[in-house]
Amino acid sequence: xxxxxxxxxxxxxxxxxxxxxxxxxxxxxxxxxxxxxxxxxxxxxxxxxxxxxxxxxxxxxxxxxxxxxxxxxxxxxxxxxxxxxxxxxxxxxxxxxxxxxxxxxxxxxxxxxxxxxxxxxxxxx
Amino acid sequence: xxxxxxxxxxxxxxxxxxxxxxxxxxxxxxxxxxxxxxxxxxxxxxxxxxxxxxxxxxxxxxxxxxxxxxxxxxxxxxxxxxxxxxxxxxxxxxxxxxxxxxxxxxxxxxxxxxxxxxxxxxxxxxxxxxxxxxxxxxxxxxxxxxxxxxxxxxxxxxxxxxxxxxxxxxxxxxxxxxxxxxxxxxxxxxxxxxxxxxxxxxxxxxxxxxxxxxxxxxxxxxxxxxxxxxxxxxxxxxxxxxxxxxxxxxxxxxxxxxxxxxx
Numbered sequence: 544x545x546x547x548x549x550x551x552x553x554x555x556x557x558x559x560x561x562x563x564x565x566x567x568x569x570x571x572x573x574x575x576x577x578x579x580x581x582x583x584x585x586x587x588x589x590x591x592x593x594x595x596x597x598x599x600x601x602x603x604x605x606x607x608x609x610x611x612x613x614x615x616x617x618x619x620x621x622x623x624x625x626x627x628x629x630x631x632x633x634x635x636x637x638x639x640x641x642x643x644x645x646x647x648x649x650x651x652x653x654x655x656x657x658x659x660x661x662x663x664x665x666x667x668x
Numbered sequence: 669x670x671x672x673x674x675x676x677x678x679x680x681x682x683x684x685x686x687x688x689x690x691x692x693x694x695x696x697x698x699x700x701x702x703x704x705x706x707x708x709x710x711x712x713x714x715x716x717x718x719x720x721x722x723x724x725x726x727x728x729x730x731x732x733x734x735x736x737x738x739x740x741x742x743x744x745x746x747x748x749x750x751x752x753x754x755x756x757x758x759x760x761x762x763x764x765x766x767x768x769x770x771x772x773x774x775x776x777x778x779x780x781x782x783x784x785x786x787x788x789x790x791x792x793x794x795x796x797x798x799x800x801x802x803x804x805x806x807x808x809x810x811x812x813x814x815x816x817x818x819x820x821x822x823x824x825x826x827x828x829x830x831x832x833x834x835x836x837x838x839x840x841x842x843x844x845x846x847x848x849x850x851x852x853x854x855x856x857x858x859x860x861x862x863x864x865x866x867x868x869x870x871x872x873x874x875x876x877x878x879x880x881x882x883x884x885x886x887x888x889x890x891x892x893x894x895x896x897x898x899x900x901x902x903x904x905x906x907x908x909x910x911x912x913x914x915x916x917x918x919x920x921x922x923x924x925x926x927x928x929x930x931x
Contacts (some may be wrong), residue, residue, distance in 0.1 A: 553709050600685050606677055613816055614812075616808065616809075616812045617800060617805035617808035617809050617812065618802070618805060620808060621805065621808075624726075626722065626723050626726075627712055627719075627722060627723055629726070629727075629804070631732060632803065632806070643925075649819060649823075652819060653812070653815045653816055653819050654817045655767075656766050656768060657808065657811055657812055657815055659766070660762055660765060660766060660811055660899075661765065661808065663691070663765060664725060664726075664729060665722040665723075665726055666722065666725075667682075667683075667686050667721070667725055668765075
Protein backbone atom coordinates (compact mmCIF):
# COMPACT_ATOMS: atom_id res chain seq x y z
CA UNK A 544 0.00 0.00 0.00
CA UNK A 545 2.77 2.35 0.97
CA UNK A 546 4.61 1.41 -2.17
CA UNK A 547 1.57 2.12 -4.36
CA UNK A 548 1.09 5.48 -2.73
CA UNK A 549 4.79 6.27 -3.28
CA UNK A 550 4.46 5.32 -6.94
CA UNK A 551 1.41 7.54 -7.28
CA UNK A 552 3.30 10.42 -5.72
CA UNK A 553 6.24 9.93 -8.08
CA UNK A 554 3.98 9.56 -11.10
CA UNK A 555 2.12 12.72 -10.21
CA UNK A 556 5.29 14.63 -9.63
CA UNK A 557 6.79 13.38 -12.91
CA UNK A 558 3.62 14.37 -14.76
CA UNK A 559 3.72 17.74 -13.04
CA UNK A 560 7.35 18.21 -14.05
CA UNK A 561 6.61 17.36 -17.65
CA UNK A 562 3.70 19.77 -17.66
CA UNK A 563 5.81 22.55 -16.16
CA UNK A 564 8.52 21.95 -18.72
CA UNK A 565 6.09 22.45 -21.58
CA UNK A 566 5.58 25.94 -20.14
CA UNK A 567 9.29 26.71 -19.69
CA UNK A 568 10.51 25.27 -22.96
CA UNK A 569 11.77 28.54 -24.43
CA UNK A 570 15.52 29.07 -24.38
CA UNK A 571 15.17 32.23 -22.27
CA UNK A 572 13.38 30.15 -19.61
CA UNK A 573 16.17 27.60 -19.52
CA UNK A 574 17.28 28.39 -15.96
CA UNK A 575 13.77 27.79 -14.64
CA UNK A 576 13.51 24.53 -16.58
CA UNK A 577 16.88 23.31 -15.29
CA UNK A 578 15.97 24.15 -11.72
CA UNK A 579 12.70 22.25 -12.04
CA UNK A 580 14.49 19.24 -13.47
CA UNK A 581 17.26 19.21 -10.85
CA UNK A 582 14.83 19.59 -7.96
CA UNK A 583 12.71 16.75 -9.28
CA UNK A 584 15.62 14.43 -10.02
CA UNK A 585 17.04 14.75 -6.53
CA UNK A 586 13.95 12.95 -5.27
CA UNK A 587 13.02 10.76 -8.22
CA UNK A 588 15.48 7.96 -9.01
CA UNK A 589 13.40 6.89 -11.98
CA UNK A 590 13.81 10.21 -13.79
CA UNK A 591 17.45 10.36 -12.61
CA UNK A 592 18.26 7.60 -15.10
CA UNK A 593 17.12 9.87 -17.92
CA UNK A 594 14.11 11.97 -18.75
CA UNK A 595 12.83 9.94 -21.67
CA UNK A 596 10.02 11.97 -23.17
CA UNK A 597 11.48 15.43 -23.08
CA UNK A 598 13.29 15.38 -26.39
CA UNK A 599 10.46 17.00 -28.35
CA UNK A 600 9.94 19.58 -25.62
CA UNK A 601 13.48 20.51 -24.69
CA UNK A 602 15.47 19.38 -27.69
CA UNK A 603 17.45 22.61 -27.86
CA UNK A 604 18.48 22.30 -24.21
CA UNK A 605 20.56 19.12 -24.59
CA UNK A 606 23.91 20.85 -24.60
CA UNK A 607 26.18 17.94 -23.63
CA UNK A 608 28.23 15.67 -25.85
CA UNK A 609 28.47 12.00 -24.88
CA UNK A 610 32.04 12.44 -23.57
CA UNK A 611 31.01 15.43 -21.46
CA UNK A 612 28.05 13.50 -20.12
CA UNK A 613 30.21 10.49 -19.18
CA UNK A 614 32.69 12.78 -17.41
CA UNK A 615 29.82 13.89 -15.18
CA UNK A 616 28.59 10.36 -14.34
CA UNK A 617 30.50 9.97 -11.01
CA UNK A 618 29.51 13.39 -9.73
CA UNK A 619 25.94 13.04 -10.96
CA UNK A 620 25.53 9.69 -9.21
CA UNK A 621 26.78 11.09 -5.92
CA UNK A 622 24.92 14.41 -6.20
CA UNK A 623 21.50 12.84 -6.65
CA UNK A 624 22.01 9.97 -4.21
CA UNK A 625 19.00 9.87 -1.88
CA UNK A 626 21.15 8.93 1.16
CA UNK A 627 23.54 11.74 2.09
CA UNK A 628 24.75 13.03 -1.31
CA UNK A 629 28.52 13.36 -1.12
CA UNK A 630 28.90 15.92 -3.89
CA UNK A 631 27.08 19.16 -4.62
CA UNK A 632 26.49 19.53 -8.33
CA UNK A 633 24.94 22.59 -9.98
CA UNK A 634 21.31 22.33 -11.05
CA UNK A 635 22.48 23.12 -14.55
CA UNK A 636 24.80 20.08 -14.64
CA UNK A 637 22.18 17.76 -13.15
CA UNK A 638 19.55 18.88 -15.66
CA UNK A 639 21.97 18.59 -18.58
CA UNK A 640 22.96 15.03 -17.66
CA UNK A 641 19.32 13.98 -17.13
CA UNK A 642 18.31 15.46 -20.48
CA UNK A 643 21.21 13.82 -22.28
CA UNK A 644 20.49 10.45 -20.65
CA UNK A 645 16.91 10.76 -21.85
CA UNK A 646 17.84 11.10 -25.48
CA UNK A 647 21.10 9.15 -25.84
CA UNK A 648 20.62 5.39 -25.61
CA UNK A 649 24.38 4.67 -25.45
CA UNK A 650 24.94 6.94 -22.46
CA UNK A 651 21.71 5.75 -20.87
CA UNK A 652 22.88 2.12 -21.01
CA UNK A 653 26.33 2.97 -19.67
CA UNK A 654 24.94 5.01 -16.81
CA UNK A 655 22.48 2.23 -15.96
CA UNK A 656 25.41 -0.21 -15.82
CA UNK A 657 27.36 2.16 -13.56
CA UNK A 658 24.36 2.59 -11.27
CA UNK A 659 23.87 -1.17 -11.05
CA UNK A 660 27.53 -1.68 -10.08
CA UNK A 661 27.37 1.08 -7.48
CA UNK A 662 24.22 -0.34 -5.92
CA UNK A 663 25.85 -3.78 -5.69
CA UNK A 664 28.86 -2.26 -3.93
CA UNK A 665 26.70 -0.40 -1.46
CA UNK A 666 24.93 -3.66 -0.65
CA UNK A 667 28.32 -5.26 -0.04
CA UNK A 668 27.97 -7.72 -2.93
CA UNK B 669 23.46 3.65 23.78
CA UNK B 670 26.39 1.28 24.32
CA UNK B 671 24.82 -1.20 21.89
CA UNK B 672 24.44 1.52 19.26
CA UNK B 673 28.12 2.40 19.65
CA UNK B 674 29.14 -1.25 19.31
CA UNK B 675 26.95 -1.66 16.24
CA UNK B 676 28.37 1.43 14.59
CA UNK B 677 31.91 0.28 15.28
CA UNK B 678 31.20 -3.18 13.87
CA UNK B 679 29.48 -1.73 10.80
CA UNK B 680 32.34 0.69 10.26
CA UNK B 681 34.87 -2.12 10.40
CA UNK B 682 32.87 -4.30 8.01
CA UNK B 683 32.47 -1.42 5.56
CA UNK B 684 36.18 -0.60 5.77
CA UNK B 685 37.17 -4.23 5.31
CA UNK B 686 34.90 -4.55 2.28
CA UNK B 687 36.35 -1.42 0.66
CA UNK B 688 39.98 -2.43 1.31
CA UNK B 689 39.39 -5.94 -0.08
CA UNK B 690 37.79 -4.47 -3.19
CA UNK B 691 40.40 -1.91 -4.14
CA UNK B 692 43.08 -1.01 -1.60
CA UNK B 693 44.89 -4.14 -0.45
CA UNK B 694 48.35 -3.33 0.95
CA UNK B 695 47.70 0.36 0.34
CA UNK B 696 45.79 1.26 3.46
CA UNK B 697 44.80 -0.58 6.65
CA UNK B 698 41.23 -1.45 7.55
CA UNK B 699 41.66 0.49 10.80
CA UNK B 700 42.73 3.63 8.97
CA UNK B 701 39.75 3.44 6.63
CA UNK B 702 37.35 2.81 9.53
CA UNK B 703 38.75 5.77 11.44
CA UNK B 704 38.43 8.06 8.47
CA UNK B 705 34.86 6.96 7.74
CA UNK B 706 33.89 7.52 11.35
CA UNK B 707 35.33 11.05 11.26
CA UNK B 708 33.58 11.72 7.96
CA UNK B 709 30.30 10.44 9.33
CA UNK B 710 30.47 12.69 12.39
CA UNK B 711 30.87 15.75 10.17
CA UNK B 712 27.74 14.80 8.23
CA UNK B 713 25.52 13.25 10.93
CA UNK B 714 22.47 15.12 12.04
CA UNK B 715 21.74 14.71 15.80
CA UNK B 716 21.52 11.02 16.80
CA UNK B 717 21.07 9.73 13.26
CA UNK B 718 22.42 6.20 12.57
CA UNK B 719 24.26 5.71 9.29
CA UNK B 720 23.07 2.91 7.04
CA UNK B 721 25.56 0.16 6.20
CA UNK B 722 25.18 1.17 2.54
CA UNK B 723 26.30 4.71 3.35
CA UNK B 724 29.26 3.46 5.38
CA UNK B 725 30.41 1.28 2.46
CA UNK B 726 30.01 4.23 0.13
CA UNK B 727 32.12 6.45 2.38
CA UNK B 728 34.73 3.71 2.79
CA UNK B 729 34.93 3.17 -0.96
CA UNK B 730 35.30 6.90 -1.55
CA UNK B 731 38.20 7.06 0.88
CA UNK B 732 39.88 4.00 -0.70
CA UNK B 733 39.22 5.54 -4.12
CA UNK B 734 41.23 8.60 -3.14
CA UNK B 735 44.08 6.49 -1.76
CA UNK B 736 44.10 4.28 -4.83
CA UNK B 737 44.26 7.23 -7.20
CA UNK B 738 47.12 8.87 -5.32
CA UNK B 739 49.00 5.55 -5.27
CA UNK B 740 48.43 5.02 -9.01
CA UNK B 741 50.05 8.41 -9.65
CA UNK B 742 52.88 7.79 -7.18
CA UNK B 743 56.48 8.13 -8.35
CA UNK B 744 57.40 5.09 -6.26
CA UNK B 745 57.23 2.12 -8.65
CA UNK B 746 56.46 -0.34 -5.85
CA UNK B 747 53.46 1.68 -4.66
CA UNK B 748 52.36 2.26 -8.25
CA UNK B 749 52.54 -1.46 -9.08
CA UNK B 750 50.59 -2.38 -5.98
CA UNK B 751 47.96 0.25 -6.81
CA UNK B 752 47.76 -0.91 -10.40
CA UNK B 753 47.22 -4.50 -9.28
CA UNK B 754 44.34 -3.34 -7.06
CA UNK B 755 42.89 -1.32 -9.91
CA UNK B 756 43.16 -4.27 -12.32
CA UNK B 757 41.38 -6.58 -9.87
CA UNK B 758 38.68 -4.01 -9.09
CA UNK B 759 37.95 -3.33 -12.78
CA UNK B 760 37.97 -7.02 -13.65
CA UNK B 761 35.39 -7.70 -10.93
CA UNK B 762 33.35 -4.71 -12.09
CA UNK B 763 33.35 -5.94 -15.67
CA UNK B 764 32.39 -9.47 -14.66
CA UNK B 765 29.49 -8.14 -12.58
CA UNK B 766 28.28 -5.67 -15.22
CA UNK B 767 25.48 -6.42 -17.64
CA UNK B 768 28.02 -6.17 -20.47
CA UNK B 769 29.84 -9.32 -19.31
CA UNK B 770 27.50 -11.72 -21.10
CA UNK B 771 27.84 -9.90 -24.41
CA UNK B 772 31.65 -10.01 -24.46
CA UNK B 773 32.62 -13.21 -26.24
CA UNK B 774 35.96 -15.00 -26.35
CA UNK B 775 38.86 -12.78 -25.32
CA UNK B 776 36.80 -9.60 -25.64
CA UNK B 777 36.46 -9.14 -21.86
CA UNK B 778 40.24 -9.35 -21.43
CA UNK B 779 40.71 -6.95 -24.36
CA UNK B 780 38.31 -4.46 -22.78
CA UNK B 781 40.14 -4.68 -19.47
CA UNK B 782 43.58 -4.29 -21.04
CA UNK B 783 42.52 -1.34 -23.17
CA UNK B 784 40.99 0.40 -20.16
CA UNK B 785 44.11 -0.17 -18.06
CA UNK B 786 46.32 1.08 -20.89
CA UNK B 787 44.23 4.26 -21.22
CA UNK B 788 44.35 4.84 -17.48
CA UNK B 789 48.08 4.16 -17.32
CA UNK B 790 48.72 6.83 -19.97
CA UNK B 791 46.77 9.33 -17.86
CA UNK B 792 48.72 8.48 -14.68
CA UNK B 793 52.00 9.06 -16.49
CA UNK B 794 51.08 12.64 -17.41
CA UNK B 795 52.56 15.44 -15.30
CA UNK B 796 50.35 16.58 -13.67
CA UNK B 797 48.49 13.25 -13.81
CA UNK B 798 45.18 13.08 -15.62
CA UNK B 799 42.05 11.83 -13.91
CA UNK B 800 38.97 13.07 -12.11
CA UNK B 801 38.89 16.44 -10.35
CA UNK B 802 37.78 14.65 -7.19
CA UNK B 803 40.06 11.67 -6.34
CA UNK B 804 37.25 10.23 -4.19
CA UNK B 805 35.31 9.74 -7.44
CA UNK B 806 38.22 7.89 -9.07
CA UNK B 807 36.67 4.40 -8.81
CA UNK B 808 33.45 5.49 -10.52
CA UNK B 809 35.46 7.48 -13.04
CA UNK B 810 37.51 4.35 -13.89
CA UNK B 811 34.34 2.22 -14.03
CA UNK B 812 32.81 4.74 -16.44
CA UNK B 813 35.80 4.37 -18.76
CA UNK B 814 35.63 0.58 -18.46
CA UNK B 815 31.91 0.47 -19.23
CA UNK B 816 32.32 2.83 -22.16
CA UNK B 817 35.10 0.63 -23.56
CA UNK B 818 32.94 -2.48 -23.13
CA UNK B 819 29.97 -0.74 -24.73
CA UNK B 820 32.10 0.35 -27.70
CA UNK B 821 33.51 -3.19 -28.14
CA UNK B 822 30.04 -4.70 -28.19
CA UNK B 823 28.66 -2.08 -30.58
CA UNK B 824 31.62 -2.59 -32.90
CA UNK B 825 31.15 -6.36 -32.82
CA UNK B 826 27.47 -5.88 -33.68
CA UNK B 827 28.34 -3.61 -36.59
CA UNK B 828 30.89 -6.11 -37.90
CA UNK B 829 28.33 -8.91 -37.61
CA UNK B 830 25.84 -6.79 -39.57
CA UNK B 831 28.43 -6.12 -42.27
CA UNK B 832 29.21 -9.84 -42.43
CA UNK B 833 25.51 -10.67 -42.78
CA UNK B 834 25.23 -8.03 -45.50
CA UNK B 835 28.19 -9.60 -47.33
CA UNK B 836 26.55 -13.02 -47.03
CA UNK B 837 23.36 -11.54 -48.36
CA UNK B 838 25.26 -10.05 -51.30
CA UNK B 839 26.87 -13.42 -52.02
CA UNK B 840 23.45 -15.03 -51.88
CA UNK B 841 22.04 -12.45 -54.30
CA UNK B 842 25.01 -12.96 -56.59
CA UNK B 843 24.46 -16.73 -56.55
CA UNK B 844 20.79 -16.18 -57.28
CA UNK B 845 21.69 -13.92 -60.18
CA UNK B 846 24.03 -16.58 -61.56
CA UNK B 847 21.36 -19.24 -61.25
CA UNK B 848 18.82 -16.97 -62.92
CA UNK B 849 21.31 -16.33 -65.70
CA UNK B 850 21.89 -20.09 -66.12
CA UNK B 851 18.10 -20.63 -66.26
CA UNK B 852 17.80 -17.95 -68.93
CA UNK B 853 20.56 -19.56 -71.00
CA UNK B 854 18.95 -22.98 -70.69
CA UNK B 855 15.58 -21.59 -71.70
CA UNK B 856 17.18 -19.89 -74.68
CA UNK B 857 18.83 -23.16 -75.83
CA UNK B 858 15.61 -25.12 -75.34
CA UNK B 859 13.71 -22.64 -77.47
CA UNK B 860 16.46 -22.66 -80.06
CA UNK B 861 16.45 -26.48 -80.17
CA UNK B 862 12.69 -26.51 -80.59
CA UNK B 863 12.94 -23.97 -83.40
CA UNK B 864 15.54 -26.05 -85.26
CA UNK B 865 13.65 -29.29 -84.67
CA UNK B 866 10.44 -27.73 -85.90
CA UNK B 867 12.20 -26.42 -88.97
CA UNK B 868 13.75 -29.87 -89.59
CA UNK B 869 10.48 -31.73 -89.06
CA UNK B 870 8.60 -29.39 -91.35
CA UNK B 871 11.21 -30.06 -94.02
CA UNK B 872 10.10 -33.72 -94.18
CA UNK B 873 7.93 -34.42 -97.17
CA UNK B 874 5.78 -37.17 -95.63
CA UNK B 875 2.89 -35.53 -93.70
CA UNK B 876 2.48 -38.52 -91.34
CA UNK B 877 6.17 -38.37 -90.41
CA UNK B 878 5.79 -34.65 -89.67
CA UNK B 879 2.64 -35.22 -87.62
CA UNK B 880 4.23 -38.01 -85.54
CA UNK B 881 7.44 -36.10 -84.78
CA UNK B 882 5.59 -32.87 -83.96
CA UNK B 883 3.21 -34.76 -81.69
CA UNK B 884 5.94 -36.66 -79.85
CA UNK B 885 8.87 -34.19 -79.69
CA UNK B 886 7.20 -30.81 -79.74
CA UNK B 887 3.73 -31.38 -78.29
CA UNK B 888 4.98 -34.00 -75.77
CA UNK B 889 2.25 -36.53 -76.60
CA UNK B 890 2.47 -40.21 -75.75
CA UNK B 891 2.50 -42.72 -78.63
CA UNK B 892 -0.89 -44.22 -77.71
CA UNK B 893 -2.44 -40.72 -77.46
CA UNK B 894 -1.14 -39.84 -80.85
CA UNK B 895 -2.38 -43.16 -82.26
CA UNK B 896 -5.80 -42.50 -80.82
CA UNK B 897 -5.98 -38.96 -82.18
CA UNK B 898 -4.83 -40.11 -85.62
CA UNK B 899 -7.13 -43.18 -85.57
CA UNK B 900 -4.30 -45.63 -86.21
CA UNK B 901 -2.73 -48.51 -84.24
CA UNK B 902 0.11 -47.54 -81.91
CA UNK B 903 2.48 -49.81 -83.84
CA UNK B 904 2.00 -47.53 -86.85
CA UNK B 905 3.16 -44.59 -84.74
CA UNK B 906 6.35 -46.48 -83.72
CA UNK B 907 7.01 -47.34 -87.36
CA UNK B 908 6.49 -43.79 -88.65
CA UNK B 909 8.60 -42.36 -85.84
CA UNK B 910 11.47 -44.71 -86.70
CA UNK B 911 11.28 -43.86 -90.38
CA UNK B 912 10.90 -40.13 -89.74
CA UNK B 913 14.02 -40.06 -87.60
CA UNK B 914 15.92 -42.04 -90.22
CA UNK B 915 14.86 -39.49 -92.81
CA UNK B 916 16.00 -36.67 -90.62
CA UNK B 917 19.42 -38.24 -90.07
CA UNK B 918 19.87 -38.59 -93.81
CA UNK B 919 19.37 -34.87 -94.23
CA UNK B 920 22.86 -33.32 -93.83
CA UNK B 921 21.58 -29.81 -93.14
CA UNK B 922 19.40 -31.05 -90.30
CA UNK B 923 22.21 -33.12 -88.81
CA UNK B 924 24.53 -30.10 -88.81
CA UNK B 925 21.89 -27.87 -87.23
CA UNK B 926 21.23 -30.45 -84.50
CA UNK B 927 24.90 -31.30 -84.11
CA UNK B 928 25.22 -29.56 -80.74
CA UNK B 929 22.21 -31.31 -79.25
CA UNK B 930 22.75 -34.73 -80.83
CA UNK B 931 26.30 -35.27 -79.50
